Amino acid sequence: xxxxxxxxxxxxxxxxxxxxxxxxxxxxxxxxxxxxxxxxxxxxxxxxxxxxxxxxxxxxxxxxxxxxxxxxxxxxxxxxxxxxxxxxxxxxxxxxxxxxxxxxxxxxxxxxxxxxxxxxxxxxxxxxxxxxxxxxxxxxxxxxxxxxxxxxxxxxxxxxxxxxxxxxxxxxxxxxxxxxxxxxxxxxxxxxxxxxxxxxxxxxxxxxxxxxxxxxxxxxxxxxxxxxxxxxxxxxxxxxxxxxxxxxxxxxxxxxxxxxxxxxxxxxxxxxxxxxxxxxxxxxxxxxxxxxxxxxxxxxxxxxxxxxxxxxxxxxxxxxxxxxxxxxxxxxxxxxxxxxxxxxxxxxxxxxxxxxxxxxxxxxxxxxxxxxxxxxxxxxxxxxxxxxxxxxxxxxxxxxxxxxxxxxxxxxxxxxxxxxxxxxxxxxxxxxxxxxxxxxxx
Amino acid sequence: xxxxxxxxxxxxxxxxxxxxxxxxxxxxxxxxxxxxxxxxxxxxxxxxxxxxxxxxxxxxxxxxxxxxxxxxxxxxxxxxxxxxxxxxxxxxxxxxxxxxxxxxxxxxxxxxxxxxxxxxxxxxxxxxxxxxxxxxxxxxxxxxxxxxxxxxxxxxxxxxxxxxxxxxxxxxxxxxxxxxxxxxxxxxxxxxxxxxxxxxxxxxxxxxxxxxxxxxxxxxxxxxxxxxxxxxxxxxxxxxxxxxxxxxxxxxxxxxxxxxxxxxxxxxxxxxxxx
Numbered sequence: 213x214x215x216x217x218x219x220x221x222x223x224x225x226x227x228x229x230x231x232x233x234x235x236x237x238x239x240x241x242x243x244x245x246x247x248x249x250x251x252x253x254x255x256x257x258x259x260x261x262x263x264x265x266x267x268x269x270x271x272x273x274x275x276x277x278x279x280x281x282x283x284x285x286x287x288x289x290x291x292x293x294x295x296x297x298x299x300x301x302x303x304x305x306x307x308x309x310x311x312x313x314x315x316x317x318x319x320x321x322x323x324x325x326x327x328x329x330x331x332x333x334x335x336x337x338x339x340x341x342x343x344x345x346x347x348x349x350x351x352x353x354x355x356x357x358x359x360x361x362x363x364x365x366x367x368x369x370x371x372x373x374x375x376x377x378x379x380x381x382x383x384x385x386x387x388x389x390x391x392x393x394x395x396x397x398x399x400x401x402x403x404x405x406x407x408x409x410x411x412x413x414x415x416x417x418x419x420x421x422x423x424x425x426x427x428x429x430x431x432x433x434x435x436x437x438x439x440x441x442x443x444x445x446x447x448x449x450x451x452x453x454x455x456x457x458x459x460x461x462x463x464x465x466x467x468x469x470x471x472x473x474x475x476x477x478x479x480x481x482x483x484x485x486x487x488x489x490x491x492x493x494x495x496x497x498x499x500x501x502x503x504x505x506x507x508x509x510x511x512x513x514x515x516x517x518x519x520x521x522x523x524x525x526x527x528x529x530x531x532x533x534x535x536x537x538x539x540x541x542x543x544x545x546x547x548x549x550x551x552x553x554x555x556x557x558x559x560x561x562x563x564x565x566x567x568x569x570x571x572x573x574x575x576x577x578x579x580x581x582x583x584x585x586x587x588x589x590x591x592x593x594x595x596x597x598x599x600x601x602x603x604x605x606x607x608x609x610x611x612x613x614x615x616x617x618x619x620x621x622x623x624x625x626x627x628x629x630x631x632x633x634x635x636x637x638x639x640x641x642x643x644x645x646x647x648x649x650x651x652x653x654x
Numbered sequence: 655x656x657x658x659x660x661x662x663x664x665x666x667x668x669x670x671x672x673x674x675x676x677x678x679x680x681x682x683x684x685x686x687x688x689x690x691x692x693x694x695x696x697x698x699x700x701x702x703x704x705x706x707x708x709x710x711x712x713x714x715x716x717x718x719x720x721x722x723x724x725x726x727x728x729x730x731x732x733x734x735x736x737x738x739x740x741x742x743x744x745x746x747x748x749x750x751x752x753x754x755x756x757x758x759x760x761x762x763x764x765x766x767x768x769x770x771x772x773x774x775x776x777x778x779x780x781x782x783x784x785x786x787x788x789x790x791x792x793x794x795x796x797x798x799x800x801x802x803x804x805x806x807x808x809x810x811x812x813x814x815x816x817x818x819x820x821x822x823x824x825x826x827x828x829x830x831x832x833x834x835x836x837x838x839x840x841x842x843x844x845x846x847x848x849x850x851x852x853x854x855x856x857x858x859x860x861x862x863x864x865x866x867x868x869x870x871x872x873x874x875x876x877x878x879x880x881x882x883x884x885x886x887x888x889x890x891x892x893x894x895x896x897x898x899x900x901x902x903x904x905x906x907x908x909x910x911x912x913x914x915x916x917x918x919x920x921x922x923x924x925x926x927x928x929x
Contacts (some may be wrong), residue, residue: 423797424789427845430797550797550844586799594788594800594848595735596841596860599720599914600731 222620255390255403256296262405265352275576283355283386285411288378289530293354302400303344309392311337315358321398322388335360337388358386358407379530384409388494391517397568411567413579414442416528416572422567422587425550427558429537429565432548441573442544446579448531449538449554449568450522459504483506520586525568527583538567557588665700681729703896705928708775708814710758713903714922718804718837719915735783735800756780760812762928770815774874777807783791787914801842804916806906808835808868825854828900835868837908839918864913872902874926896928 262273264287265281272292275282282293300311314320316334325333337357342348356377386409389400417433436442524532531537539549551565552558559565565588568581593601658753667918701777720732731756733745740746762771778801787800810833818824841848841860848860876898888894910918 306784312753423786423795425796425798426787427841428798432716436788590796591790592796592798593735593790594787594843594860595731595802596850598731598735599726600850602731602734603723603725 262296284575311342316417416582420582420585422585426592443574444542447539479635520584563589708760712756712924714754717752773811803840829876831870864908865910866908870904872899874898898926
């Protein structure tokens with residue numbers, strides 16, 4: 213067997229012109245055979261140490277139970293990539309060739325899929341140069357490059373820098389091929405790495421609604437049904453205080469169909485406005501889902517008449533990069549969230565919050581935003597406020613909280629304690645004990 | 655043919671014997687149950703373990719009588735927040751009953767011959783009422799709940815008349831309770847206990863208590879008769895004398911003047927264990 217390295221070394225020390233004629237035939241055979249041998253050694257990829265990385269090269273968040281070679285919409289939106297260790301054991305066998313990386317859903321080793329304009333179905337997934345050394349280290353394949361041209365013709369190439377790469381909803385597999393090429397033909401054996409792609413985002417939740425609260429805004433929506441990949445919902449917020457409210461958003465919101473204006477009578481709310489349902493009809497005081505349906509909603513799902521407006525949240529579009537995530541609800545059937553703070557600042561009275569909801573799937577893909585809903589942090593009348601207002605004098609209600617009855621309560625407790633002690637003493641009476649021992653106790 | 659007839663006769667005879675055997679076995683079993691019951695009743699009178707305590711697991715629909723306070727002069731704030739009132743302020747739909755659960759522990763210290771047991775009992779219960787608070791400016795429900803939690807307590811004398819069961823085998827035990835009641839309460843929102851300003855300007859939490867009386871009457875159905883053997887075993891093994899279902903009507907009148915009336919008159923159901 214020819215020792216290729218030693219032969220190459222000897223070739224390197226001598227000029228080809230100095231080679232004696234008797235070596236021409238062996239050299240010709242050598243150059244004819246080496247590529248064939250190289251094809252058996254191929255380019256190698258270390259998939260086990262490959263990493264999914266952020267745009268800045270840092271490690272991307274781990275995803276439980278998901279193959280790391282699964283490409284999500286979020287990966288594309290955030291310009292993530294894959295850092296892949298590559299080794300070129302036969303780099304010296306292809307002295308004038310570069311390693312190329314192509315991607316496609318078909319066999320990209322086939323020239324027809326790669327270089328013939330009329331039949332091209334693959335695209336270059338790596339524009340950089342790979343060092344021609346045995347261990348060039350890690351190369352980073354960008355997700356957007358991998359998804360750059362699933363439209364199959366060069367004439368419709370979209371380009372990796374365009375957001376359109378991500379917004380095209382695809383659910384196919386893409387394979388990246390690594391091989392030496394002379395510009396037209398594949399030389400040697402190709403290594404390949406398969407990626408599964410799911411950039412189809414969940415649908416936008418319907419019927420978003422927001423209701424006013426005291427230092428809080430409650431948001432609800434209709435969960436997406438039949439979408440097994442939905443993992444939860446993101447609520448994005450914009451806050452404006454009263455002074456910042458635009459004329460549009462200051463429009464008085466229409467009342468829900470089943471709501472009527474209440475009256476305030478001497479501090480007592482004498483008309484609650486609704487009569488349907490009861491949050492705790494079954495004794496479940498924490499049943500907020502029923503309660504939510506019991507409230508007058510302030511949104512009509514993006515209807516301009518609901519008076520909701522936002523600066524950057526656009527219904528039907530993906531959440532923009534500057535959108536503030538103010539709540540996350542985990543679970544496919546969760547349908548509500550409460551906003552108490554936005555960007556780390558607690559809501560104040562008068563703050564008006566506009567929200568839009570987007571579903572996210574288990575691959576991390578975040579769907580488009582729902583219609584807008586909005587509500588304000590306002591003053592509410594709690595039960596005790598209503599009670600104090602209704603009492604003939606404020607003092608009547610106050611008495612119950614001042615400890616006026618402490619003496620009586622203490623007397624009761626002391627009395628009961630004394631009674632227990634007395635009774636315990638009676639229980640230990642010898643006659644009782646004897647009666648018990650005789651088995652005639654009751 | 656002959657062989658088939660013989661087999662048929664043998665099968666018929668076997669079937670008759672089987673039926674006859676089953677009938678005899680059934681009769682024997684009935685006799686056995688009767689004898690066993692007799693033996694159980696005989697043994698029960700002699701071998702019952704001492705009985706000193708009763709523990710009740712209590713469940714009830716509960717609507718506090720908050721709006722009955724005379725200080726309210728007919729206004730119904732509880733109904734306004736947790737039920738429905740008309741535009742004139744009249745309660746048109748009373749708040750739905752809330753689920754109350756609790757425990758009562760009795761000491762059956764006095765055994766009155768041919769009557770039953772008498773002793774003190776204490777009880778602790780809990781319930782919560784919750785609904786969206788009303789927007790101050792409009793009266794519409796807001797996105798924030800306003801809730802009341804109530805802890806009804808009482809200490810009462812409990813008389814259980816078990817002579818019917820002991821002397822005549824009727825598994826019914828009427829009983830009555832009378833004593834003092836105490837109800838702690840708290841009004842809270844997701845942000846915590848509601849705060850309010852007193853006339854002197856100090857801030858105070860919306861919580862307190864009310865004091866009053868407690869009366870109840872009802873009956874227990876002792877379940878021993880369903881499974882006498884199991885009842886016997888239960889007593890022998892862990893000293894539980896009786897397990898009963900009960901129903902009672904409770905009058906918890908926490909009508910302390912000026913206080914939030916968190917008592918209620920309601921039916922209570924549950925399970926009693928005497929041991």
